[in-house]
Amino acid sequence: MIKRVSIVLAKYCPHCVPFSMRNTSRMAEDLRVPLRVLDIEIPEQLEEADKLVEEHGDWSEDYLIPQVFVEYADGRVDHILTGFSETVSVTEASWEALFSSKLYHSLVHEQLATNHKSLKEFVKKYLTFQGRCRRHCDGPSSFLDLWSDLNNVIGAYACPGGYVSKVVYFSVDPDIKLFKSFLSSQVGEEIVTDRDICPATRHGWELGSDASAEIREVTPTGVIKEVYWTIYPKTEDEKSRGVFICSHPEKGRECGKLFVQDTKSRNRLCPSVGRPSATNFLQDQLANQPISYELLSWK
Numbered sequence: 001m002i003k004r005v006s007i008v009l010a011k012y013c014p015h016c017v018p019f020s021m022r023n024t025s026r027m028a029e030d031l032r033v034p035l036r037v038l039d040i041e042i043p044e045q046l047e048e049a050d051k052l053v054e055e056h057g058d059w060s061e062d063y064l065i066p067q068v069f070v071e072y073a074d075g076r077v078d079h080i081l082t083g084f085s086e087t088v089s090v091t092e093a094s095w096e097a098l099f100s101s102k103l104y105h106s107l108v109h110e111q112l113a114t115n116h117k118s119l120k121e122f123v124k125k126y127l128t129f130q131g132r133c134r135r136h137c138d139g140p141s142s143f144l145d146l147w148s149d150l151n152n153v154i155g156a157y158a159c160p161g162g163y164v165s166k167v168v169y170f171s172v173d174p175d176i177k178l179f180k181s182f183l184s185s186q187v188g189e190e191i192v193t194d195r196d197i198c199p200a201t202r203h204g205w206e207l208g209s210d211a212s213a214e215i216r217e218v219t220p221t222g223v224i225k226e227v228y229w230t231i232y233p234k235t236e237d238e239k240s241r242g243v244f245i246c247s248h249p250e251k252g253r254e255c256g257k258l259f260v261q262d263t264k265s266r267n268r269l270c271p272s273v274g275r276p277s278a279t280n281f282l283q284d285q286l287a288n289q290p291i292s293y294e295l296l297s298w299k
Contacts (some may be wrong), residue, residue, distance in 0.1 A: 001220045002111050003073045004028070004173065006036040008049040008057070009066040015083035015091040016066045023095045024068055031070075031111045032118075032150045034173035040065065058082045066091075070107065073220030120148045122218045123155075123170045126211040127202060127226070133159035136242060136263055141165050144245060146256060147182070154182060156245055156258065162268050164243040164258060169227040172219040174199070179227055186258035187243055191231070200226045246270035 007024040009016035021037075028035035038049035053059050056077040057067045068081040081098055084090040098104050128143035139159040146167070147154045153170040169179045176197070183192045202224045204215035216222050233239040242263040246255045259270035 001073045001216075002031050002033050002107070003071050003220045004034045004036050005031065006038060006052060006069045006071060007066055008038045008040065008053055008068075010040050012041070013065050013083070014088050019088075019092060020066045020068075020083065020095070023099075024066075026099075027068070029150060030108050033111075034151050036173075052077070119151060119170060119172065119218050119224070120145070120153050122211075122214065122224070123153045126207045126214075127170060127224070128155070131157060131165070133161075133163055134165045135239075136163035136165075137161060143168075144256075146245075146258075154179070156243075158245050161266075162244040162247050163263070164245055166228055166230040167243075167258070169229075171225050171227075172221065172223075174225045174227055176227065179229075183229055183258075187260050191243075191260060192229070196229055196231055198228045198230070200228065202226055240264075244268070244270075 005024055005028045007016075007020065009020065011017055024035055024037075038045045038052065040046050040049050052069060053063050053067055056069060057079045058064060064082050064085060066081070066083045067079065070078045070080055072078075081094060084094065124143075131141040133139045133141045137159055139161065141157045141159050143155050144158055145153065145155045151172060152174075154167065155170075156167045157165045159165070167183065176199075180192055180197070204212035204222055207215075215224070218224070231238070231243065233241075240262055241260055243258055243260055244265075244267075246257045246259060247268050255270065257270050261267060
């Protein structure tokens with residue numbers, strides 16, 4: 001089973017950005033795996049990039065970029081593509097040849113045959129629950145999907161009054177900076193602090209026999225990461241405010257954005273419906289690659 005796609009690149013390289021970046025994003029989406037970007041201009045990524053190219057790619061002291069790799073759960077690595085030193089059109093032609101090749105179609109077919117369950121389906125079935133509201137009322141709290149793609153799910157636990165107890169980010173390979181950017185775009189940077197973000201690891205065995213059997217259809221590691229964001233107020237002003245989800249009490253969910261207001265307020269609509277939606281925000285973030293998808297070393 002394929003674990004991820006990796007690309008070694010540099011922002012200054014016309015063979016890398018934008019079209020090689022777009023093509024590796026397409027590969028990761030087709031294969032339903034995370035994309036790892038290793039930028040040789042970033043010191044902490046350069047060492048890993050050099051190691052990957054030296055051991056599995058086209059190595060020289062001044063090696064060509066981009067170089068693209070498919071990494072498997074059992075530790076195997078396949079070198080898929082290297083850019084050319086000629087014109088960009090030559091590298092672009094190599095990408096077109098790859099996508100039309102029997103090799104690529106075989107990779108996708110085999111991967112989807114073994115990895116046919118989506119993260120969103122697994123999260124809904126095994127990792128969400130009905131709870132109780134906190135600091136607002138005694139009503140029930142249920143999980144609402146705010147944004148998701150093949151490899152990431154972000155949602156909130158909210159009561160019927162729209163009050164959000166916590167926001168949870170599920171991912172096989174989470175990007176904490178992306179999660180914080182999402183939260184900041186909704187509620188403001190001043191509210192999103194590191195002290196309120198807590199990572200956790202969920203294993204199939206702790207979720208029951210059915211989950212244990214199905215989790216490897218979602219992730220080759222058998223592990224899903226959860227990152228929680230819950231505000232822990234310290235001052236009286238912080239205690240008086242809360243996070244709510246924009247919704248209409250009669251029509252149901254409206255724009256679905258998060259916003260901050262007095263916890264005693266009965267208002268259900270955010271003050272600025274024209275703000276960018278969560279979906280558009282994250283699409284923009286992912287489009288403005290390169291982003292490293294291995295920003296955290298999980299314990």
